[in-house]
Amino acid sequence: MDAIPFVDAHVHLWDLAHIRYPWLLPPFDDAGPNGSTEAIAKNYLIDDYLADAGRWNVVGCVHIDAGAVPDQALDETRWLEGLAAAQGMPNGIVAFAALQDDGIDAVLEAHAAHPHVRGIRQIVNWHVNPMRTYNPSDVTLDDDWWRGFGRLGRHGLSFDLQCYAPQMAGLAPLIQRHPDVPVIINHLGMPIPSEREGLARWRHGIRALAACPNVSIKISGLGFIDRNWTLDAVAPLLREAIDVFGTARAMFASDSPTDKLFAPLDRYLAAYHAFAAGFSEEERRDLFGRNANRIYRLGLDL
Numbered sequence: 001m002d003a004i005p006f007v008d009a010h011v012h013l014w015d016l017a018h019i020r021y022p023w024l025l026p027p028f029d030d031a032g033p034n035g036s037t038e039a040i041a042k043n044y045l046i047d048d049y050l051a052d053a054g055r056w057n058v059v060g061c062v063h064i065d066a067g068a069v070p071d072q073a074l075d076e077t078r079w080l081e082g083l084a085a086a087q088g089m090p091n092g093i094v095a096f097a098a099l100q101d102d103g104i105d106a107v108l109e110a111h112a113a114h115p116h117v118r119g120i121r122q123i124v125n126w127h128v129n130p131m132r133t134y135n136p137s138d139v140t141l142d143d144d145w146w147r148g149f150g151r152l153g154r155h156g157l158s159f160d161l162q163c164y165a166p167q168m169a170g171l172a173p174l175i176q177r178h179p180d181v182p183v184i185i186n187h188l189g190m191p192i193p194s195e196r197e198g199l200a201r202w203r204h205g206i207r208a209l210a211a212c213p214n215v216s217i218k219i220s221g222l223g224f225i226d227r228n229w230t231l232d233a234v235a236p237l238l239r240e241a242i243d244v245f246g247t248a249r250a251m252f253a254s255d256s257p258t259d260k261l262f263a264p265l266d267r268y269l270a271a272y273h274a275f276a277a278g279f280s281e282e283e284r285r286d287l288f289g290r291n292a293n294r295i296y297r298l299g300l301d302l
Contacts, residue, residue: 004284005302006269008053008061009292010186010220010253011090013083015043019076020069033125033132033224040257046087052256052265060300061089062253062292064160064186065096065121073097073107077114084116092118092296094160099148100139105155112155118296119158119182125190127164132192140167146174149181158182158296161209164190165198168205175212182214182295187221187255188241194226203240210244216295217245219272219287220253223262231271238275247283251291252276 014021028038050058068076073096080093095111097104097120111117126138139145140163152159161183163171168189175183189209191202209215219238222229242250252272256265276284285302293300 003057004273004281005059005289006053006056006252007059007091007289007292007298007300007302008254008256009184009218009251009296010064010255011049011061012066012256012258013044013046013049013063013080013090014066014068015045015079016041017043018079019072021067022069023067031131033134034258034261035227037258037261039261044257046083046089049256052260053254053269055266056269059289059302060091060293060298062092062094062118062296062298063090064094067123068096070096070098074110077111077117081114081116090116091298091300092116094119094121094158094296096121097148098122099151100142100145101148104148105151108151108155108157112157117157118298119160119184120152121160121162121186123162124167125162125164126167132164134162138167140171149174150178153178153180158184160184160186162186162190164192165202165205169208172208172212175209175215179212179214182216183209183212184295185209185215185217187224188219188237189217190221190224191237192225193237206241206244210249215245216249216251216291217241218251218253220255220268221259222268222271223255223259227262229262231274234271235275242287247279247286248291250287251295252288253292 024041028036077095093116097107123134125134127133189206192198290302293302
């Protein structure tokens with residue numbers, strides 16, 4: 001076990017008898033960005049996560065919206081607050097809200113009233129390829145969505161941005177307009193190396209967003225880059241993301257259990273520690289824990 005304290009910046013938990021998650025329901029097939037989710041379509045609770053991460057010095061975690069049906073998003077937040085009260089984790093909650101909806105202020109206010117809620121995630125990935133897209137259209141081009149994003153700051157909420165690279169540059173002016181809203185790019189910005197110009201678009205996109213000082217990036221989601229990833233193959237992307245954002249605006253995260261579809265959690269953390277071996281101890285403490293603690297305002301003693 002590595003002694004560096006780990007604050008996992010991207011974890012999902014679910015109780016399938018309590019809340020409905022359409023993407024975890026049959027029929028299962030290999031279509032879509034995740035492929036078949038049948039292997040993880042079972043309850044995943046704090047004890048399950050801690051068992052998966054047993055070799056590592058986990059001192060905290062941030063729960064990211066787990067794809068519940070939208071009308072149960074507040075139920076998910078309430079359920080997670082119960083877990084936090086009983087077990088001390090999750091230490092932060094990033095809830096779901098559809099920013100383009102009418103009445104978004106009331107929804108944000110309801111989430112923000114809970115003590116562990118720190119931000120909102122609405123997956124906005126749009127791609128022309130139906131096997132890659134998460135949405136039927138690019139909601140980030142919607143004026144109502146821009147207005148909803150602008151409401152986050154008044155509720156003290158951050159935004160977890162899960163999108164594809166071609167969407168990034170268009171979002172930079174919006175993010176610059178709201179410097180009080182921390183934005184955390186999910187899963188390395190989801191580069192698609194297999195596409196023609198996929199890496200060129202990713203390099204352009206992350207640099208456009210990195211120019212905004214309120215944007216940081218999660219080093220996670222390796223299975224979305226390549227379901228058969230190896231550290232040798234992804235290390236140049238990890239290095240470039242950290243070079244672009246710096247060690248103060250990057251953080252390692254597991255994306256458990258979703259990324260368990262592609263490899264055990266242990267393999268991700270072992271890869272991150274092997275990759276980070278050349279960084280100083282202070283930089284590793286930032287990347288594995290202190291940045292997540294600061295950006296998500298967890299208040300842990302690190």
